Amino acid sequence: SSLTSMAMRRIFALALLSVVSSIKDASPHPPHCPHNQAYVGKPAPDFRETAVINGEFIKVSLSDYAGKWLILFFYPLDFTFVCPTEIIAFSDASVRFRELNAEVLGASIDSKYTHQAWIDTQRSSGGLGTSLKIPLVADLTKRMSRDFGVLIEEEGFTMRGLFVIDPKGIIRQITINDDPVGRNVEEVLRLLQAFQYHEEHGEVCPINWQPGDRTINPDPRAKLKYFQEVANCQKDS
Secondary structure (H helix, E strand, C coil): CHHHHHHHHHHHHHHHHHHHHHHHHCCCCCCCCCCCCCCCCCECCCCEEEEEECCEEEEEEHHHHCCCEEEEEECCCCCCCHHHHHHHHHHHCHHHHHHCCEEEEEEECCCHHHHHHHHCCCHHHCCCCCCCCCCEEECCCCHHHHHCCCEECCCCEECEEEEEECCCCEEEEEEEECCCCCCCHHHHHHHHHHHHHHHHHCCECCCCCCCCCCCECCCCCCHHHHHHHHHHHHHHC
16 A cells, blocks of 8 residues: 555656746747846947948948947848838938937848848839838847847747937837838837937927927926916917
8 A cells, every 4th residue: 555655646747847847938928928038227238240331241240339329120021012111211321320429220031142132122112222221130140139039939030119319229119010011111200309309408208209299307396387388389370
């Protein structure tokens, strides 16, 4: 009977161990929503990947942008539909971003050769054109996309994720679009200017803020100046 009791205890222990192992192995996130290591207010995940710019293959890393703002955007795939409209718009606005001490970096899971072939394709044929002014990262291993939490694991490509990263490498803003809808370059510029205004002046930017608009002193008493001015303007109109 003692042998039987020991055998039963061993079977029970093995069964319990199996259950615990199953729980540990189970992912807390569904396959389509990978664990996101990128959080607002936290350091951006480090990366060092190959990018294509001006017909050359170069290595780019997060540290390359130290001291500058970085607009990092992921897009699903080369040779698609919405993606070229976004990339061209960001490229055309690259001078405006640089005037604000910001660089723009695009990324997808395509290879560097696919990127180059797309750049070599005329815009009238759905390509990016050889005048492209921003680098495109070839995240062929999908490591960078996974680290930033935008990889759709079961599909093998990325969502339209965009990250505003400050000169210290801290993520200040994250947006992720579903595939059918492209992003707005003017809104990204507005957000960049708003974050920069706050960094310089310490005041916070209310809804729909544009450069030159009123801002709010984040103090319980001082904030009243803003709300009184807004109320007076609404009364006059």
